[in-house]
Amino acid sequence: MTKGTFATAWKGMGLWKWPAITMLVIWAGLVPFLGPVPPTWQNHGTQTDDNITLTLETRGRMRAGHSIDLRLTANANADREIFVGFEGEPNEVSALTLNGQELQTRVDLSVPDNGPLTITVRMVTDEGRERVFRWHLGIPQPL
Amino acid sequence: MRKKRLWFDVHSWVGLKLSILMSFILITGTLAVFSNELDWAFNSEMRVASQAKGTPIAWGAMYDSAVEAFPDGRLTAIMLGPDPWFAAQGVAQGPDGQLHRLWFNPYTGAYQGATGWLSIQRFLRSTHRHLMMPNAIGIPIVCAFSFLLIASMVTGLVVYKKFWRGFFRKPRFDQPVRTWTGDLHRLGALWSAWFLVLIALSGIWYLAEKSLGGAAPRVEEPPTTIEREGVLPAGFTGADLQKAANMAMEAYPSLDLKVVLLPRRPTANLTFGGQADAILVRPTANTVWVDPATLNVTGIQRGETLTAHQRLSELADPLHFGTWGGIVTKIIWFLFGVLLSGLSVTGIIIYGKRIARGGPGAASANDAAPLTA
Known part of the structure; x- marks a missing residue:
């Protein structure tokens, strides 16, 4: 197949090719918004204990051995040190303090091999009580 | 001879002038056959x-x-x-x-x-179905290509003299590219003609259904007996859903349950759908409705009792997507999709080669002869 073959065909399409090209350009422009792999957050729900409210979202696949991007959003009463990790994985627990302004924080956690996966968020209240929030996330993915 | 050239010119016009979009629609449709499997492979x-x-x-x-x-x-x-x-x-x-x-x-x-x-499935569906444009614009554009497919097939058969002899004619791969692509084009066209008709007719149906107001009337869901506050009764659990599913299967023994639709409003039922005795229908054509509050069956819809108009509407998806026979028909649909896409591409090559060889006008003047080869 020579370059000339397609150049000839391209020329032969005349003006008719331009509406088609325009439509494909529109399609290509829409792909980032309607494409198959959007960088969206998965909302796993909000949990409330007494007057503390926490919402957990994750982004990306839960592949065993890979890290997962977590986002926690809390109400004002949860502005304190918290510990996030996968249940049964004490080594993976990380400690942080929620940002007092936005009450939102992001954590990278390494996904363990064994499932089902449960994210736990522990916090110690001013009264010294420990509160634990749990979210079930399914099983880790092998790939 | 002049008449034949006119037929050829139409064939060439459809195949070349509109080939970019035609190829795009055919290729994305072919990939869409296995879009669920692609998602399965990646997730x-x-x-x-x-x-x-x-x-x-x-x-x-x-x-x-x-x-x-x-x-x-x-x-x-x-x-x-x-x-x-x-x-x-x-x-x-x-x-x-x-x-x-x-x-x-x-x-x-x-x-x-x-x-x-x-997902990949949504992406390919939105691309193939309406080029990701608003439905009102994209669907008519894509469906209009169904008419062009039919026109392309009819004109191709008219200019291909004694086409019925061509089903077992081997492409001459020892000849120049122009010759064997022409042979392949004709051979592929003959074997995929039935598929082209099926895809084009279902495409025309989609145009009538989605853009011209030809949609079949929906089967009305029976009312529930108790009005609820929420979409599901308070305390509704999986055990209740399982009971309701068992009730549905008992009420419609031949129903192979595939889908459960949960109510979207407080007066709606649980809807259980699947495949049963009617062939070439979507799972929701065979339906059992169960009141989520009482777990009593409130109605049954059997696919074989649908009107002709509704059956036509049910028929289009399994035939267009190739899902009616499971993975076997999907493989067949995919292979014939490749063949149809190949016709579009080989058509472009044939045009380019003939013009390149014969200069302007060669396509019309010279093409009748090879078609009879």
């Missing part, structure tokens, strides 16, 4: 170990898993996958209004993870 949440046919489906356990994993979401449907190695899919709307796909082992009910609403 391990969607995979489960196959079980023997007839293994009970844990509808109730899947519901409980969904509520546990997605406490703030509203589950709207649970659907089995197209094959036994697919996880079951739950569709849930999050508090942010976004749709999510939840994946479950259909045999144990275990939650396997979530993926976003957008």
Whole structure:
């Protein structure tokens, strides 16, 4: 197949090719918004204990051995040190303090091999009580 | 001879001038045949170990898993996958209004993870169906190509003298590119003619259905007996859903349950759909409605009792998508999709080669001869 073959065909399409090209350009422009792999957050729900409210979202696949991007959003009463990790994985627990302004924080956690996966968020209240929030996330993915 | 050239000119015009969009639609449609399988390959949440046919489906356990994993979401449907190695899919709307796909082992009910609403399947569907444009614009554009496909086939058969002799004519690969691409083009066209007619006719139906007001009337759901405050009764659990599924299967013994639609309003039923005695219908053509408050069957819709108009509407998807015979028909549809896409591409090559050889005008002047070869 020579370059000339397609150049000839391209020329032969005349003006008719331009509406088609325009439509494909529109399609290509829409792909980032309607494409198959959007960088969206998965909302796993909000949990409330007494007057503390926490919402957990994750982004990306839960592949065993890979890290997962977590986002926690809390109400004002949860502005304190918290510990996030996968249940049964004490080594993976990380400690942080929620940002007092936005009450939102992001954590990278390494996904363990064994499932089902449960994210736990522990916090110690001013009264010294420990509160634990749990979210079930399914099983880790092998790939 | 002049008449034949006119037929050829039409064939050439359709095949060349509109070839970019035609090829794009054909290729994306071909890929869309296996779009669910592509998602399955890329998302391990969607995979489960196959079980023997007839293994009970844990509808109730899947519901409980969904509520546990997605406490703030509203589950709207649970659907089995197209094959036994697919996880079951739950569709849930999050508090942010976004749709999510939840994946479950259909045999144990275990939650396997979530993926976003957008997927390879959605991407290919939106691309092939309406070029990602608004439906009102994109669907008529794509469906209009059905007429062009038919025109292309009819004109091609008219100019191909004694075409019925060509089914077993071997392409002459020892000849120049122009010759063997022409041979391949004609051979592929003959063998894929039935497929082209099927795809084009279903495409014309979609145009009538979606853009010209020809949609079949929907089957009315019977009313529930007790009005509820929420979309589901308070305290509704997976055990209730399993009971309702058992009631549905008891009421319609030949129903092979594939999908459960949960109510979207307080007066709606649980809808159980699947395949039964009617052939070439979507799962929702065979339906049992169950009141979620009393768990009594409120109505049954059998696919074979639908009107001709409704059956036509049901027929289009299984035939256009190639899903009616499972993985076997999907493979056949994919291969013929490749063949149709190949016709579009070889048509461009033939045109380019002939013009390049004969200069302007060669396509019309010289093409009748090779077609009779």
